[in-house]
Amino acid sequence: MKWFLHSLGMMFGAAARKPDEGELTDAARSMMKFKKLPEQVKDRKAKIAHEHEFPVVSNKWRNRRWASIVILNLLFVVSYWFDVQLVEGALTASRFFGFHMADAFSAAQVMLAFKDVMLNLVIGTTTVIVAWWLVGGRAFCSWICPYHLLAEWAEMLHLKLARLGLAKDHVFHRGLRTVLWGLFLALAFLTGYTIYEYINPVGIVSRALIYGPTIAVFWVLFLLGVEVFYSRRFWCRYICPMGLTYGITGAASPVQVEYNLEICLHEGECRKVCMVPHVLEVTKMGYASDTFEYIGADCTRCGMCVDACPQGALKFKVRGLDSVI
Amino acid sequence: MTDERPDPDVDEMVPQAPRKRLTRRELEKRRMLLRSVGAGVTLLGLSFVGYFPILKQLFERLRPPGAIAEDDFLAACIKCGQCVQVCPVQAIKLADGDEGYGLGVPYIDARQQACDFSCDAVQCVLACPTGALTHDISKKEEVHMGIARLARPDACLAMKGQGFKGLARGDLFQGLLRYEDIDRWNPIRVADHPYDVELCDLCVRECPITGAISLAPVSGDPGDKRRMPVVHEACVGCGACEMICPVEPAAIVIDPKVHKERLA
Numbered sequence: 001m002k003w004f005l006h007s008l009g010m011m012f013g014a015a016a017r018k019p020d021e022g023e024l025t026d027a028a029r030s031m032m033k034f035k036k037l038p039e040q041v042k043d044r045k046a047k048i049a050h051e052h053e054f055p056v057v058s059n060k061w062r063n064r065r066w067a068s069i070v071i072l073n074l075l076f077v078v079s080y081w082f083d084v085q086l087v088e089g090a091l092t093a094s095r096f097f098g099f100h101m102a103d104a105f106s107a108a109q110v111m112l113a114f115k116d117v118m119l120n121l122v123i124g125t126t127t128v129i130v131a132w133w134l135v136g137g138r139a140f141c142s143w144i145c146p147y148h149l150l151a152e153w154a155e156m157l158h159l160k161l162a163r164l165g166l167a168k169d170h171v172f173h174r175g176l177r178t179v180l181w182g183l184f185l186a187l188a189f190l191t192g193y194t195i196y197e198y199i200n201p202v203g204i205v206s207r208a209l210i211y212g213p214t215i216a217v218f219w220v221l222f223l224l225g226v227e228v229f230y231s232r233r234f235w236c237r238y239i240c241p242m243g244l245t246y247g248i249t250g251a252a253s254p255v256q257v258e259y260n261l262e263i264c265l266h267e268g269e270c271r272k273v274c275m276v277p278h279v280l281e282v283t284k285m286g287y288a289s290d291t292f293e294y295i296g297a298d299c300t301r302c303g304m305c306v307d308a309c310p311q312g313a314l315k316f317k318v319r320g321l322d323s324v325i
Numbered sequence: 326m327t328d329e330r331p332d333p334d335v336d337e338m339v340p341q342a343p344r345k346r347l348t349r350r351e352l353e354k355r356r357m358l359l360r361s362v363g364a365g366v367t368l369l370g371l372s373f374v375g376y377f378p379i380l381k382q383l384f385e386r387l388r389p390p391g392a393i394a395e396d397d398f399l400a401a402c403i404k405c406g407q408c409v410q411v412c413p414v415q416a417i418k419l420a421d422g423d424e425g426y427g428l429g430v431p432y433i434d435a436r437q438q439a440c441d442f443s444c445d446a447v448q449c450v451l452a453c454p455t456g457a458l459t460h461d462i463s464k465k466e467e468v469h470m471g472i473a474r475l476a477r478p479d480a481c482l483a484m485k486g487q488g489f490k491g492l493a494r495g496d497l498f499q500g501l502l503r504y505e506d507i508d509r510w511n512p513i514r515v516a517d518h519p520y521d522v523e524l525c526d527l528c529v530r531e532c533p534i535t536g537a538i539s540l541a542p543v544s545g546d547p548g549d550k551r552r553m554p555v556v557h558e559a560c561v562g563c564g565a566c567e568m569i570c571p572v573e574p575a576a577i578v579i580d581p582k583v584h585k586e587r588l589a
Binding site (some may be wrong): 106180183193204210 | 357358360361364365368369371372373374375376379396397399400401402403404405406407409410411419421422423425426428429452454455456
């Protein structure tokens with residue numbers, strides 16, 4: 001439980017740490033000890049060298065995800081332009097076959113700013129929370145959010161520039177997102193305006209796709225510029241309060257990426273590709289508390305680490321499904 | 326943030342301690358914290374830029390039917406555009422970033438495309454998930470978006486006693502209007518509907534609300550052809566008159582409810 005709270009705390013900005021004696025299971029302790037035997041270390045090094053010689057590149061999950069983002073956003077666009085009425089509205093609020101859906105953070109701002117609890121929004125938010133709890137909370141980010149896709153391309157560019165020495169990643173404190181989350185909600189209440197929606201790139205991009213481009217898109221382009229030249233995945237990692245809201249939603253979701261300590265070589269390929277690498281600190285030697293571990297609330301279930309891990313030590317897992325089947 | 330070191334500032338607060346030289350790691354961390362505070366303050370500052378157009382009252386937009394009082398409307402609207410999607414004449418547009426907190430909030434540019442109640446049952450109100458377009462209204466007569474005003478009486482053809490022949494807004498005008506005698510169910514292009522009237526009464530003729538506007542004689546002289554459009558209590562501010570007015574710029578315009586609220 002304490003260890004789970006620690007994983008939650010990491011989402012709000014706490015630093016990753018090694019499990020203390022009480023949190024470490026006996027199995028994990030003995031496995032770690034075994035892994036530190038000289039011949040095991042040597043064996044691991046040999047395996048890693050072999051991997052580097054014959055790298056296996058997989059984009060399976062990335063391709064599925066990109067397809068998902070494109071298709072789901074196209075559904076919104078098509079619903080409007082061809083009047084097929086599948087999902088009407090934008091990502092802040094919509095109707096899916098007539099059922100209300102509302103983004104929890106947008107709805108919270110509206111209710112705080114307007115100082116009223118609107119039934120439709122409560123219904124819409126509940127639907128969204130239940131749905132995204134089921135599929136993994138921040139899965140919203142990597143499987144639907146159109147800004148995520150743009151940011152992913154910006155990230156690829158950033159990494160390319162960084163390799164050429166033309167850009168450097170500047171790290172921010174992850175607690176910033178938690179502070180802004182609280183401040184934007186408080187400000188909505190105090191000012192009576194949905195202040196955050198003014199700079200919300202998710203809303204801006206979603207509306208621009210559906211209703212046509214606006215000058216607000218330049219703000220999004222500026223943010224992408226920041227991500228390309230200054231700070232890798234700046235918005236999604238350190239700022240987006242919608243992302244944090246979905247993170248909370250999916251903290252105890254059945255869909256998890258599961259880490260297998262036994263076969264992990266601790267080489268860190270997963271942390272290199274991860275958008276929120278703090279969740280993968282657990283893959284460092286000595287950071288796992290158990291031989292199998294879910295990698296945390298902030299994980300967007302994007303599957304990049306699943307693709308990247310040469311050993312298959314990270315896998316998607318649906319909790320409880322094994323016992324059901 | 327991967328290391329748990331004591332905050333360097335804490336060391337400095339001990340009075341006698343000599344000023345310690347910070348290690349590179351501590352310096353990095355301090356820079357990172359400063360950067361984070363800077364980013365947070367910058368973002369908050371930028372989000373407050375949206376206040377400017379509101380405080381300056383740069384825009385007085387005609388809001389869709391059922392819109393609650395302007396400030397409440399900006400708060401209650403979730404900026405999803407569902408009202409845009411259901412409007413059969415696409416009268417509703419979403420405001421851009423220059424309108425501050427109005428970003429993504431719906432408005433109607435009546436001169437380009439008025440709300441002509443082609444949908445009959447105020448679809449936008451039904452579509453609104455938040456009640457920013459209040460569900461208290463269910464028919465067009467209950468709408469109160471604004472009120473029409475003869476802003477340029479000198480330009481008004483009726484005021485000059487003139488008739489009108491041809492297309493009200495030219496053949497390139499994209500606006501739609503429901504002409505009940507032509508097609509009860511489908512609005513057609515205004516550009517497909519030429520007029521030929523002895524005395525221009527387009528604003529009265531195309532008003533979708535009964536008893537909202539009428540022409541009144543300008544003088545007691547029965548031979549005086551001149552008439553003045555008079556707006557009555559029943560006007561809901563839909564903007565059909567502003568859209569159809571054949572002079573450029575329109576002689577009759579809508580004062581949005583916002584305007585009235587601010588005058589009050």
